[in-house]
Amino acid sequence: MIAVELRKLMLRPRMWLSVLLLCLLPALVAVFVATADFPPPPGQGGAFLSAVRRNGSLYPAAALALVLPVFLPLAVAVLAGDAVAGESASGTLRYLLVRPVGRTYVLLAKLIALGTFIVLAIVLVVVTSLGVGVLLFGTGAEAVGQAGTVTSLSGVTLSPAELALRLLGSIGYIVASMLGFGVIALFLSTLTDSGLGATLGALAVLITSSVLQALDAAEPVKDYLPTNYWLAWIDFFRDPVFWHSINQGLLLQAGYVVVFFGAAWANFATRDVT
């Protein structure tokens, strides 16, 4: 069933379209930044943007900062929201269950497919943005005289190997963040036959969380908001790496995965499939 679910994922034109769009946004921004004759001031247009003009190999980090707040969760919500609800609406869920495929197993396969999609999307964004970044901005070798060094947010220079390691850490962290959010959408997907409804529900969660995060009065619940630690991956680019938020964030996302996957299972395993 897991292999079937992955094959279905790969055979889906919609999935590739959303990945393509995710890769296009950073490319578009890169073109604008490269053709403008002034660097974006720090703090405008997402993290790292002002630094990438000096070294294109940092562009994947900037690209991740661009897609993370809206586009990536949107793609995740669409896929996860449709996971069970879409099959239920089209009737294919019935035929999977009478194969038979256990209900727990269906959910597990959906979760694994979701994780695969997130990894795939992020890796493709990183790879394409690395290509675009190096192409448009160079590797900074001309300016600094030292091949491929990057200055971390703390001002220390990073070697390409260190940069790659930190980028990998960021990818892992963002995958965990998206998985925590995606499981919420997956849970909503078991509640309804409308994939759109589940997707919108998940986006409502996202927006609510972002609003509360910006609100000082919501301080007591802030640590538990799903989006609270999403930007902590930036700490991978400090020197030394600032682990506190990263660890908190991973713990929080693990909690979301456990709680909402459990809720999805409890609901789906006992539900009438009509």
Add this chain to the structure above:
Amino acid sequence: MIVTRELTKRFGRVLAVDQVSLHVHAGDRYGFLGPNGSGKTTLVRMLLGLVYATSGEIELLGRPVPRRLAEVLPSVGSLVEGPAAYPHLNGRTNLALFDAAGPGAPRRTRRHRIEEALDRVGLSGVDRRPVRAYSLGMRQRLGLAAALLRRPRLLVLDEPTNALDPQGIREVRELLIELNREGTTVFLSSHLLAEVEQLCTRVGVVDRGRLVLEQSLSELRTPTGRILVDTPDPAAAVALLDGQLDQRDGNRLFVRHPDPAALNALLVAEGVRVAEISTERHTLEQIVLDVTSSGSDRVDRDPDARRGRTP
């Protein structure tokens, strides 16, 4: 093959299936009849473990369901409320995906089984176009092919001939009879009486969630005790058969008589010409109409008549 005991399903305040005790024997071609909304589909879903019963027991192939569903379902092929497939993929890919999803379907034989199933339902020459571009009838055939993929011992089909043209209906009927001869028990639900009458050996009739009749078709279609005579000389016949005549409809006479051959001889001996003579039998349609009320898709002003309805 299928036994249910006092099977009941309640959706909120609506009683969809009410204490149904079914008995489908091995080798049956069982027709499950009932008006629209009488609980047929809900019962089929319960048999397959999609919907959980409120109370009662189900046994499929001798094992309790839904507890041991995983052991039973690999030997059951089913079509539940219309076929379903992934619209952007072609028919063969769809079958391969469904086949691979469950246990006990060896990859080695998959291609062969898919071709065999497509062949049986008349789709062997289908090209690589996606299911989105299939006609309704083709989708129905594809759904049947999916049910046959694992050469099941029991077929549970919910309205299998929906969307098929008369030619297709006949093909499906012949296919089901052939499969039944090879040892597959067939259980199909339908509201098409003619379909069931031509295909099935036993029928169960459900009305508003209750099983009101379960019998073999040959027992049901007993003679009514009347003989139908079509004659160009009705007046002479009526005079001759005085007292035995039950009903007259122009040239057609319904006569109470035990033996059509003897009646024929009598009429002809007296010079009454006989165009047609036959034993009148109970028709499935009359039997079913007698034991059921109108379907739930008919909504009359009086609300008292309404009770069970599938949501």
